[in-house]
Amino acid sequence: MKRIFTALLLCSGLAASAQNSENLIQYVKPIVGTQRMGHTYPGATVPFGMVQLSPETDTASYELNGHYNPKVYEYCAGYQYEDKTIVGFSHTHFSGTGHSDLGDFLIMPTVGTLKLNPGTVDKPHSGYRSPFSHANEVAEANYYKVRLDESNILAELTTTTRVGFHQYTFPKSDNAHIILDLMAGIYNYPDKNVWTYMRVIDDTHVVGYRLTNGWARTRALYFSMEFSKPFISHGYKNFSKREVYGGFWGKFNQVKNFPEIAGRNLRAYFNFKTEEGEKIKIKFAISPVSIAGAQANMAAEVNTWDFDQIKKAGQDQWEKELHKITIQGNKEVKENFYTSMYHTMINPTVYMDVDGQYKGLDQNIHKAEGFTNYTTFSLWDTHRALHPLFNIIDPERNADMVKSMLAHFDQSPEHMLPVWSNSANENWCMSGYHAVSVIADAVIKGNAPFDANKALEACVTTAKHRDYLGIGEYMDLGYIPDEKDGNSVSSTLEYAYDDWCIAQMAKKLGNQAVYEEFIKRSQNYKNVYDPKSGFMHPRNADGTFRKKFDPFTTINQGFIEGNAWNYTLYVPHDPASLIKLMGGNKRFVTYMDSLFSYNLPDKYFAETEDITKDGIIGNYVHGNEPSHHVAYLYDWTDKPWKTQEKIRMILPKMYKPTPDGLGGNDDTGQMSAWYIFSSLGFYPVAPASDQYAIGSPAVNGAVVQVGNGKTFNIHVNNQGPKNVYIQKIVLNGKPLNKLFLSHGDIMNGGDITFYMGAKHK
Template identity: 65%
Template structure:
């Protein structure tokens, strides 16, 4: 067992707090198939917490384009897997968890029997290619372990991982021919020109190295591998389906398609033939690296030195036990425990480690860097995750969260653009969504005292990021106090989000005693008022000339000045100052009624049709939980003097929006943001405005929870008398003393202690 060894590379040695007795195993409550149907976009395969390898079955390989048109169906395959599918194409090694756009799917492996086939075939005719039919009856998905029977090939496939190595075990039937396919053309969100280049080197009869370079969502991304087989192949070959190479000296002299060990081209697929006996198990280990084949080989040797599959599986599951035990909940309801620990599992997947065991990683400048005293992470879906996921990490994974911020600061140092990340993955910025929410993460860490990085330097980076006039209307925002819709679309979303981000910068500046910065950004934090249209009561797009845009439908999300939300939802996005917003909107009474309408009105179908990444289930009335802009909305009743309504709405959302089962998520999990909302809300509090020290009080949905904090303290939440009906907070005791506020501070939690809720069925 090398678990101790590879844990140190993940920066976990210092990050695991003192645990409870661990009497109960929590891994059995994790259901990785949750969210794999429709729009959840989770993947069911094996990974370790924040692991660099995400080894998971892909059930289809649709192209981004079909007949020259965008193929909308490709969107369903963001995680490579759809529960309703009947076939598996193979097992690839990189996947996002729950994103609303995608990439990756590197290095597909598929074991087959029978005649060699090098194309995947189609879902309706799996026999037309190497893919295989499968049944969920023969499928097991656990945290760190996945197993499935490949019906067409009569092969049982088992998968587990270390942080950087995917481990496969294939149990073969008796068969004249047994192959293992390595398909470098396969990918998620693929299209014919996505592969820029592929390279494979057959080092010897058990070791292969290579890389795949793509121009995808990440504009210029290269992933390297080292692949080791447990037994020698007897034969191998290649197919390069790319256009011919003009210089053909190679081809004139050698047949590169058979047993030729050095291969390069745009579209390589390889096969390896094995002599097998009935029931024989062949294992393979696929190590990844962001920097080189040598790096992948180093990772392979450091993390996966033996062929004990069960040992790797046990280590992976023990890693999950350790992480899951950071939050122990007590409830007699098994389903709740399953949803809770599945959510916790989903929060501990992204961001992922992005460096070799020796600390080498690819930087935004496309140079190789060495992480100096931190673990480098990638996959920052920040527009989603700044809301609750990173605040959750800031509470329960503060060491990792600080390293994530150091990774973002490295990004800042390495880009020529003077920008902290917007949505970044694999040494690339993909610019997805709006705002500059890196500043929120950094402010939250600084304000809550978790800044193991240089906080003043980080504040400088935030200021520069927020001052790039060329970025998405920031110049006009700075000059006019709002983004004009005629200059930059989704202008209201941008204005509101910039204002919140600017407030977060101000909070950080206050903490760091930089009053001029504080004043300047607090001024900007009030710019949300500039897009409020008193005549309609909504935030509404304005034009350069100062007037509001004429055409305006507050129920629509298309072309109305918003992104992933209509005016009804987005107009409530002033988390930095709900009190003033409520005044703006006509005072508390009117506001409560307005919120009630949001949750109860009917959203006609025509407004829903444009929304591609949530299902109808992701909506309650006109409140959209499947997208993020409203995630704080249920808590706003607190500011309007109606905390019981917060309690009631939160419980309703918890109950209706989260289940286990493949269709358990109403929208993309968004790299753990949806799950983090669930966890906070289940515990009874929520970070409405990251960068503030306070969490808003909601309604705890379990009997008891113990938070094991990294500082060694524990904080216990108890909900006496809670049930599906007893959702209202009658009274609270903080460390035994009556507590009447509708918020609790971060400091009160991390110093340890207990918060007791006494619940009731009456508001």
């Protein structure tokens, strides 16, 4: 018997080893979300990398014929799958956002007559842009390849955390060029470029910087660029119409073989002679601090010209991250799941040099002591599921992100936590103060290797900033008046949830006074519910509700990225009281059913890019995050099986392993985090609670690495497209007779088994 038991253990270990050794990046499809409104990019990056090296198929100026250019919204990530040409390859991108910026330091290889204008879509041959075909394009985790048809150049890209690595295979040519466009960028505001500078150190090494005034108003980025082969000559063109040079600049010929150049709008070029099949490689390091920082980043991260070695090292990083959750399922399920995992691990991004230095919100240079500093905090989106996911599979990294937010607070002249921050800038985008949700969630779940009481003070200070976006009126009246803010209702609802988060954090830390103050504030959502209309409703300063009101529209109704139908359900912290407020269980279920079944007329889709048919199911807006918890609210009613039904209906409609496979902006990973949780069978309806609502698992099984050598093992029996209803749940050998898991249930490790069927219980 002992030998048999030993053999069983050995077989079990081999099975586990085989599962862990499976190549998971084969299921990652970076091309997913690049068509329509997913706003992802297909290029190369490592997990949470500072460099995102990706092709631009076009860019858009902020204005077109004196008006806002709607193409700006299409090119948030610089790449649209349906485009036929590539302009070049730049080093910084947002993933899945609804706003544009970045696109720094665009590089384009060409042959033949030198052209320093990109040309146009309808006349690509007039410039350096090139037609391309998806048949000659490969997008993998940390690897991108495409053939540029105009020049017959094969472009390959890979990265480290702070360095972009280019490999261009040229045809035979006496006129081969590498163009460095210092003026290119995504979302080209008028006068976005404040200044650019470039210095040629020798015939293989170039350095410089770029200062921009875009969405991030005062952004600086430095670079160090090295070629694998010396260039034979170089030059530039200044595209500014009015630029005066004095002193040095007026005394030297700068156009050809210049030692250094500076200006607002510059494009430089470097000339080579190439043999057939010759590879020219470029290492391009960036730094938020200095040229010396960029040079040090390159020396630390890429000390070889072996492209395949750098590619493999980055892909090994992805394998390690992806293996934090291993699932069982068919190929399509795995492609959806691991592409979602990939998208959740792009942002936030590392924002510091290898020595820990970074530029702070106060525009001074700081050093991250004992933590990694991050940026790109789209907190209105990511507080919902992305950061809770990190608290399970990557708690140390999430704690560093919280430390980055607290450093932001210390550097903030407004004494506020981040709202939507990027590159040492606060963009003040969207509503709420949702950094408090992320911080409170970490504290509640025991992932707080920082001064939690100081963090609570930062949360309270932010929540009492009377001058910010209606907080003063919110504190005085218990709601934000319609006259004060066009998003008065949604802001009131979001503040109420954030206040509940502060209350939970205070309770955990034993601060009774703060708990009582903010638990009271968390009930303010009731002040904007109108029992007459049956919706959360804009309310005037005199206490009356607005008379002219359309609960279906998204424009000028008191809400941001949603309508009253969806936002009325935005009380994630108190669903039981919301159900009572709305008339009880029966009426609430009817309301929920109507949300999913009512088809919005076409006129509502034309109002704004915020709501498109891509992310709509009936009147339910999955493409916008305020609805992400909604399907789980049935768990608080007498028909929880409807949560299971709706989740399994949403998953295949909103997520597919195709270029158009995301039903809305990925929003720096929030859409993908929703998929991961929901396909595993549970979801954090109210971060800062230790509870997860039960849904309906869409995988056949999963192993979640929860740290300290522990795993949370998910077994799913009889799951299928029709078998979406839970018959029973067994947790660690005992029936689970509730519709919730605790954080401890997951992090302590163990086994949960879902028994599925075609009929609801």
